[in-house]
Amino acid sequence: MTNHWIDLKNSDCILIMGSNAAANHPISMKWVTRAKEKGGKVISVDPRFTQTSAVADFYTALRSGTDIAFLGGMINYILENEKFFKDYVTNYTNATFLVTDKYKFDDGLFAGYDPEKRAYDKSLWAFQKDEKGIPKRDPEMKDPLCVMQILKKHYSRYTPEKVSEITGTPVEDLKKVYEMYSATGQKDKVGTIMYAMGWTQHTVGVQNIRTMSIIQLLLGNVGMAGGGVNALRGESNVQGSTDQAILFHIWPGYLKMPLASQATLEEYLKQSTPTSADPLSANWWQNYPKYAVSMLKAFFGDKATAENGFGYNWLPKLDVGQNCSWLNLFDAMYDGKIKGFFAWGQNPACSGANSNKVRHALAKLDWLVNVNLFENETGSFWKGPGMDPKKIKTEVFMLPCAASFEKEGSITNSGRWAQWRYKAVNPPGDAKPDGDILYELMVKIKDLYKKEGGKNPEAILNLKWDYDTKGHFDPHKVAKELNGYFLKDVEVAGQKFKKGELVPSFAFLQADGSTSSGNWLHCSSYTEKGNMMARRKSDQSGIGLNPEWAWCWPVNRRILYNRASVDLEGKPWDADRAVIKWVDGKWVGDVPDGPWPPMSDKEKTKYPFIMRPDGVAQIFGSGLNDGPLPEHYEPLECPVPKNLMSSQFINPTIKVFKGEMDKHFTCDPRFPIVGTTYRVTEHWQTGLMTRWQPWLVEAEPQLFVEMSKELAKMRGIENGEKVKVSSARGDVEAVAIVTTRFRPFKLGQLTVHQVGLPWCFGWIQPKDGGDSANLLTPTVGDPNTMIPESKAFMVNVEKIKGGA
């Protein structure tokens, strides 16, 4: 979230799309309700009329996988009707920038496409620069090569009629949504977006969000109270896990994973640190070396020296082009290339797309360590449906771990608030906090390396590993390490610090090895003033920033890009909901995005989007793998014979898996129905924790599949009857919920049906509860993130013969 949960209450218009917040983020509706009480409007766009739709002011449906078409039509509407916030767009975005004449867009492809590699040469999407190297602009936004004109041309193709034929949304409904939402383009009106996996889990997942980001920038809604782009994370600490880099492609704090081609720290830092020729650009990432070196110092302590590149070469590197994301890992596991696997706090046998493939991949392992609260479908895969235990060699170890209330530590919520939590009870039996398991594991590995040696010994033996107190994992020590220490007596920016003091903020971190910080973004979370994450001062006044409740990255800034919430004089666009304002030579309100004066001070100011090298927000973005502007492509599996926008049927940059278990079919009469997956309030993720809870199982006891009355009639299915849902990859039995809340989509002459089912069940528990809906979903991912396309695929639904 650029903003935070409480801030939803400040919005005039909340678009909930790609999310069923009422069911899956129930507490968010507290703040949505507050917004409504003040006259705010709620729009729900979803293939199915949901619990969220039930409390929305306006609802309309779209076919799964067509969000870019829907939102592209909104961009067209905003531009055609001049609903955009001109002062914001010209000053705070790159709408005025000129691209080079190498940029092209033709029939669904951008310039630089290489069909062999299924990849683009992104250098063709660059901006024109002046002799100083600063991007050229046309403040009038009339030059045909300026971003605004390119945007207009690109989205003029997304007419309501065309969009309607793709999405199945009636034209009048499209216009209603566009009109309601674009009303927030006025400077004192704010709209926000709540999205979740309904947007991310597509082969165009990142571009779905980009499309909305463009809308938010055009309407001047980013940086504002009640605005922003808000991802509702799917688990209480998913934000924390990404911040701390439980991912293959980043180091903590979104630093880059080194590449094998970057042989030295110097090379790595040079290639990772952006430059800007524009004196008005803060280009905050110019501090990259300070954060990277401080992280290495946290990892390796005294062993990290300038001479050895602070241990840079002890850490693993990716081969150029290598992608170690989920789908690729399980593909490699299925091919027998991975011998051992820690399934830690996860249940891939149910959560992984194409779960059949995942379950069979587990059978190729030599060993599997299952760290979890309960027995689950992953640890017990060898005795699951269709498995013959005699033929499976995988040795499985179960390590019981503590639940959240059985350990102390921080979690970081979607709004980037790191909140400290305390232990309520001791874990049962042999269960231990994950931190203890990790701590003991590494102590043992270090010990074995000392005795027996092993590969890459420096990384293991030099790793600083002093996070225990009396042999137990100490979350305070880890939290302090993440914040960082001064490692010698120093003077920074006129302030003196002693060796061993905690660093007050990342502005004080250094690249010379004199500071440590396990994660620069967490610097200022645990300082000499104490554990900021444990603060509990509630403050519901004004816009509800609650600055002394817990702590928020970066540097306790509650609303990101807040310097875009003011005009060039530093006056809030919306005085009633001011985030910051410039008063008597300083900023008051939220922690501003940098201390510099407003933009009317042309000498000392900096542009507001400080994390971008150009200092402005990117309507035209050259960083993504699938294009500088979002374009509609059909899902890998779809019900239509062609893409109405171009002759590029699917996203031209996705990786198409071709293994024996990676089947996929488009427009195949055997699988004519669009399928999607979702969750229910009562079950958490795969249901691993909730399926053992009798009150929750009582409320949601069995896998179900929701379908329209029309489809049910066609298939002769009665409400409440058990049916079979199948895809190219697997099938499940589910109870039919025949409902008016799903309706067939009219796409021109074509009628398309859609069904949906939750993925929270598994064969272990409850009895007769059904299995995971991920047995149906395909092995294919977004070309930027590789998140699987679990939200749009093709299925069939049929009566179970002889069944009832």
Place this chain on the structure above:
Amino acid sequence: MSGYSILVDTSKCTACRGCQVACKQWNQLPGTVTKNTGSYENPVDLSADTYKTVRFSEGESGNGQPYWFFFTEQCRHCLSPGCMGSAEDDEIVQDEKTGAVVFTDKTKKLKIDTVRSDCPYDIPRQNPKTKVMQKCTMCNDRLNNGMMPACVKSCPTGAMTFGERDKILDACKKRVAELKKTFPQAQAINPDDVRVIYIVKDDPKKYWKFAAGR
């Protein structure tokens, strides 16, 4: 004595069922074995193990759009409780301070068919083993210890609120007037007769067959 009231503003309810689970938790009621019957609604009826269940009701409104109404069903704690009609002694009591209507263990002496048919909302149920009748107590034990009912405490959206009856009646009037601007049929259900007052946007029967009584 005016006692307490609960206001259930169904227009703010998202059917998260926090109240349904909170009720089981506070009253230490077991989860019953259920099946999906083609609806999210579960358990499908009240019982000695279920004092509260969220009713899900869907259909098409005049403009062809779907509606999906949620009605968190529980005892209304009537000011003049019908269920007390056949009681002779203190089988069923009304707490003077709180106004809660509470079934005691002595209800096993009463006839369930009579008590049940005396209730306009069809709430009372009997424990098949002990023959004691059971239903929502308005968390009278909590009320007498300065706490709000568990269901209200759990509600994230403010669909359920709790307080002194006079204040709840005021809030109820204001909310209905507000809702009427958008939903002409908006109404409070029997506010003068019950302590658990539901606000609905449409015909109560569309929510639950006994929402406004038999």
